[in-house]
Amino acid sequence: MKCLRTVGLVVEYNPLHNGHKYHYEQAKRQTGASAAVAVMSGHFLQRGEPALVNKWARTEMALRAGIDLVLELPFVYAAQNAEQFAYGAVATLHATGVVDSLCFGSESGDISWMTPLAKSLVNETALFQREIRQHLATGISYPAAYGRAVEALFSALPDFKTAGNVTEPNNILGLNYCMALARLQSSMKPITIQRQKAGYHQEEITDARIASATALRKITMEEGSLDGIKPYVPASTLDVLQEEKQSGRFPMSWEAFYPHLQHQLMIRQPGELAEIYEMTEGLEHRIHRSARTAGSFRALMEAIKTKRYTWNRLQRLLLYTLFGLTREKMIRSGFRQGPAYIRVLGFSETGRELLKTMKDTCALPIISKVKKEKHPMLEFDLQAGAIYALGYTAPVRQKEMQREYEQSPLRL
Structure with missing residues (x-):
């Protein structure tokens, strides 16, 4: 197979909305990529909460929106702070051997300050962590301490600059993506796209087509209906959510x-x-x-x-x-050594071709079906599936308990 130019995305799609679709389209346009690989959190997310719908439903959303290959971010990274979350996701994409670039959203939309600052942070990790702890000791939150530590250590450098507030959630994640690229000495090129019209935590809706996932989750919980989110999500997302609702698997909180x-x-x-x-x-x-x-x-x-x-x-x-x-x-999970495998959740026809290429390029074992011998890290993913099923009512709960072992990757 001829090598495809491939862009990597780090996603949660909780749920996939028009802003995510814009990000995906811009990622392909700006990189010239013919294929897109997404590493996606499983049943539990970086904010420490259960996903609105399970990972299989969100995988279907991704495939129907145009993503070619969906890989699972192991639980031990998915529900972690920004540094560990970013490292696990970037290391997964890096290990595939087929991803050329990494495209992520940020409040600033400017990569020029992120990459040099990220390299400085990597080189000064111990000093930086000590600076953060000193600021935390004053009683402020971690994001505030993070921003002050950056300013304290690097503002005196001649080429120091930031575009916007370094404490904004996607800016922090972006910095950590770039730090992970530096640690891995990855050849993936980082590209960032500015968030449009809705902030990460923004609960109010101020645009006719774009709303944050936070706002959409709030609507579904308060109204108990999907009607209120129709203008803000692709039709395919709405179809998946309707199906999950009819099956008794939506919404989860x-x-x-x-x-x-x-x-x-x-x-x-x-x-x-x-x-x-x-x-x-x-x-x-x-x-x-x-x-x-x-x-x-x-x-x-x-x-x-x-x-x-x-x-x-x-x-x-x-x-x-x-x-x-x-x-x-x-510690026993081995998360400090990096991802131990790549688990496939779903793929398109193009994604199937990527998987064929990955048989030669991938640095980690590729898992499509759970087998008897399991890495300790995978045990947490399986446990996450069983615990997530506890949130369902019977008889859905019993059926979903075994899904981690029975479900094959989704094919579009």
């Missing part, structure tokens, strides 16, 4: 998992909770105490939220608790 989380918090003493991955500074006492009186996930979050900890950080921490994910278990 943290509230569906709260009884299971509360159970985990009740059977563990604070000392046991202290072993949970990323549990720090006595948060286990605050969480354990609040869980006894909080009647909902939202109530628990509001009880434990402080200025110091972002909503996303706390959600991730509660997700690790739901999984019983301790520091020891996380």
Whole structure:
């Protein structure tokens, strides 16, 4: 097969909307790519929350929107801070051996400041982390500490510049994508496209065609209907969501998992909770105490939220608790060594050709079907599928429990 110029995307598609479609189209146009590979989070996402619909439904959205190959970002990276999330995603794309460029959205839309700053951050990792910790000690949030650390360490450099606020969520992710490229010494070329008309966390809708995924999820939860999101998503996305709704698999939210989380918090003493991955500074006492009186996930979050900890950080921490994910278990997963495999979720005809090429170029084992022998990292993905199924009502729950083992990659 003749080599295709291929662009890589890092996505969650929760759900896939018109802004995502714009990003995909611009990525292909600006890179001249003939094919697109997306590495996509599974059932649980970077903000520490369950996806609105399962990964198979979101894979179908991606394929029907034009993506050629959808690969799963392992759970141990998907529900992580920006640095680990970005590294896992970029390392996955890099390992395929077929991706030429990496295109991501950002608030600034300017790559010229990201790449040199990312290289500086990579070279000063220990110093940078120490600077962040010093700012965190003053009681500010991680994004604010991150921005101050960047300014403190690099603003005096002659060529230092940023385009917009470095603490904006997609700018931070963009920097970490570029840092991952530098660490991997990857030949993938980074390209960024400016977010259009809706911010990452923006809940209000200010445009006739573009709205954030946050706003769309809010509409579906509040209205219990898909009518309100029709103008903001491709017809194929709406079709998939309608099918999931009819099948009893939509919508999913943290509230569906709260009884299971509360159970985990009740059977563990604070000392046991202290072993949970990323549990720090006595948060286990605050969480354990609040869980006894909080009647909902939202109530628990509001009880434990402080200025110091972002909503996303706390959600991730509660997700690790739901999984019983301790520091020891996380280390055993091998996440610090990078992704251990590439799991295929779906492909088009062009994607099938890419997979053929990857048999020669891919640096990692390619998984299309789960086998008896499994890497510890994959065990977490399988566990995520079973836990996600707990959010469904019977009889859907029982059927979905085995889907990780039975479902073949989707083919368009």
